[in-house]
Amino acid sequence: MTPNVPEHWRVITVDALPFRNWDGDYVVYNPLSGNTHILDVVSGEVLALLATGPRPRGEVCERVAAFLEVPADDNVAANVDRILEVLDELGLVEPAVVC
Amino acid sequence: MPQRELLRQLRTDGVHLVTGACTFHLRSAIDRLVPEFTRMYGAYRTEDPRGIADASLYLRPHRTLRRPFEARVRVTVNDEHVLDGLPVSGAYAALESALNWCVALSDVAPLLMHAAVLERDNRAVILPAPSGSGKSTLCAALACSGWRLFSDEMAIFSAADFSMLPNPRPVSLKNRSIDIIRHRYPAAQLSRVVHDTPKGDIAFMRAPRDAVERCLESAPAALVIRPLYQAGATVSARRMARTDAFRLLTDNAVNYASMLRLGFDAVTTLVESCDCYELTYSELDAAIDMIGQLHRAHAS
Numbered sequence: 001m002t003p004n005v006p007e008h009w010r011v012i013t014v015d016a017l018p019f020r021n022w023d024g025d026y027v028v029y030n031p032l033s034g035n036t037h038i039l040d041v042v043s044g045e046v047l048a049l050l051a052t053g054p055r056p057r058g059e060v061c062e063r064v065a066a067f068l069e070v071p072a073d074d075n076v077a078a079n080v081d082r083i084l085e086v087l088d089e090l091g092l093v094e095p096a097v098v099c
Numbered sequence: 100m101p102q103r104e105l106l107r108q109l110r111t112d113g114v115h116l117v118t119g120a121c122t123f124h125l126r127s128a129i130d131r132l133v134p135e136f137t138r139m140y141g142a143y144r145t146e147d148p149r150g151i152a153d154a155s156l157y158l159r160p161h162r163t164l165r166r167p168f169e170a171r172v173r174v175t176v177n178d179e180h181v182l183d184g185l186p187v188s189g190a191y192a193a194l195e196s197a198l199n200w201c202v203a204l205s206d207v208a209p210l211l212m213h214a215a216v217l218e219r220d221n222r223a224v225i226l227p228a229p230s231g232s233g234k235s236t237l238c239a240a241l242a243c244s245g246w247r248l249f250s251d252e253m254a255i256f257s258a259a260d261f262s263m264l265p266n267p268r269p270v271s272l273k274n275r276s277i278d279i280i281r282h283r284y285p286a287a288q289l290s291r292v293v294h295d296t297p298k299g300d301i302a303f304m305r306a307p308r309d310a311v312e313r314c315l316e317s318a319p320a321a322l323v324i325r326p327l328y329q330a331g332a333t334v335s336a337r338r339m340a341r342t343d344a345f346r347l348l349t350d351n352a353v354n355y356a357s358m359l360r361l362g363f364d365a366v367t368t369l370v371e372s373c374d375c376y377e378l379t380y381s382e383l384d385a386a387i388d389m390i391g392q393l394h395r396a397h398a399s
Contacts, residue, residue, distance in 0.1 A: 018360065020367050022341035029363035036349065036355065036363060038342055 005081050006095035010054035017051050017092070019044070033091050042067070043083050047092060054096035060084070100145065101169040106133045115152055118262040119314035120255050124152035126241055127190075129172065130160040133264060135191040135290050139269045139303060142311045154201040160187050176201055189293040192301050195269065202253045202266065210256040210365040211353040216249035216263050217241050219394060222321035223263040223375070225254050227351040230298075233328035236276040239304050240383045241390065243284040248310040249318075253353070254314050258365045261372070262317040267310040269303035277302045283383070321397045323348065323375040324390060334385035336376045336393060344375035 011017045012032055019028035025046025029036050039047065042064060049055060049063050061080045065072035087093040100108075108114050113126040127133075137174050154176050160182065161173035171314035174182035181200060185193045203211060214227035224246075235251045242248040249255075249263055251270040256263055264371040269290065272280055277300060281289060288305035323344055324336075326344040339347070348366050355362040374397050380386035 018363055020341075020368075021372075022345075025342035027342060027345055027367070029360060031360055034359055038346070047390075064391065 005057065005084070008054055008056050008096040008098045009050055009060065009084055009093050010096040011050045012092060012094050017047070019047065019051070021048070021074065023086070028092065029090055035091070037090055039091070042079070043087065046083050050093055054098065057081075057084070058099075064073060100137075102133050102137055103277050103367045105137060106130055109133065115146040115313070116140060118198075118235060118248075118268050119147060121154075121266055122146065122152045123198060123201065125194075126153040126157045127153075127194075128157075129187055129190045130372050131187065132158060132190040132194065136194070138192070138288065139290060139305050142308050143314075156194070156197055156201070158190060158197075161344045177224045185293070185296065189296065191290060191303070192296065193379075195271065195303060198268065199252055202255075209298075210254075210258065210355070210358065210362060211371075212254040212256070213252070213351040213353065214254035215241075215251045216254045216265075217246035218249055218263070218318045219246050219267075220398065221320045222393060222394065222397065223249060224322040224324060224390065225263070225320055225326050225348075225369070226326055227254070227300065227328055227347055229289075229351070231273075232326065233276075235271050235273070236279060236327055237326050237328075237383065237386055239270045239272060239276070239280045239287070240283065240303075242270065242307055242310065243280070243287055243391060244387050247313065248306050248369060256320070256365055256369060257317065258361055258368070260317070261319060261368055265310070265314050266316050267306040267314055269305055272302050279383075280304060286384070303382040320369055320373050322390075322393055323369065324375045324393065325377045326386065327377060327379045329379055330381055332379050332381045334380045334382065334389050334391055336378050339375040339377055341375065342369050 018025035019026055026039040045067050046060055061077050062072050064080055065076045104224050109127040113124050116125055157175045159173055160170035163172055172185045172187055172190050174193055174197040182193055182197050187296055214225050216223055216225050222389040226234055234239045248267045249265040255266055280287060290303040290368045292300050292302045294300050325347055345366055
């Protein structure tokens, strides 16, 4: 596990995040920044999962592993951490505080 | 309207010109504008000049200290200086440039894109492409081949009812395109050629009468076709991935960013409701035929 990666994540808006999935390509609009992004299929899957509600990092890893049909190992975890970092930088997701 | 009366109105109260999605209030102190304006816009509706217009334009001659003996056209839109530089002999070309500027900055409808739009059988074809790509030549050829002209320059998409709004104005032709259209379609009405503009020689093809008379009839979009002229190429059409079509439309959209969420919804609606292609061609006849095939295939 990548050190210091938050354990829970969510999308940045309470309202539905507008995005489309076209044959594995995702286009998403960030209503807070006004920016539009085109995401690869795995990043799009992560975003689509978080759009349904806050999720623990482990669940995101399991989802990505299932999507790619590979074991949920350290490789998948490292990739998920990079994806979350990028989506965070784009302002689409943020760490979630879970009580 | 007789030219004398038009000249008088342009110098006084002005004229309201209805081009479809837009209405322009025009005044002019340049009398030599009148013959070409009459020729290009004689069939358009004009309304009470005291009514509401999308923009108010005023053309007048202007001299500078650098060129005290050579009058140039100055166009102001809504009392703001917009366009300068063309000689008075190019007043009509200056008017068309200013009208394009007005459409680009108007809030007449949510989404504006640099694209030609034509319609047949109540299904519109959008041809997004930058200036200099051959789009206007292809547009003029289609308009002379039975397609209803919506616009050669600016596509207007209404998110209110998901339709393309016509705004048919004279088609801008440059350099070689002028002779191509003149020779292919001898019945087409072309304006006088203006030489030595920043874009070379420019002339305008009058919008077909059918397009003008039906300028308030919108139509849903059915096809997005990116035209790519390549000398010597055999005509071919390649289906575009939706993401690529999304990029194409947003790259050519004038006001996508300022529309915020509405812009995203408008473009995604277009991408999802249209068949999207990239069309490579070198011969106009082949391109026209291929567009017709794609249009019929969409209907079936």
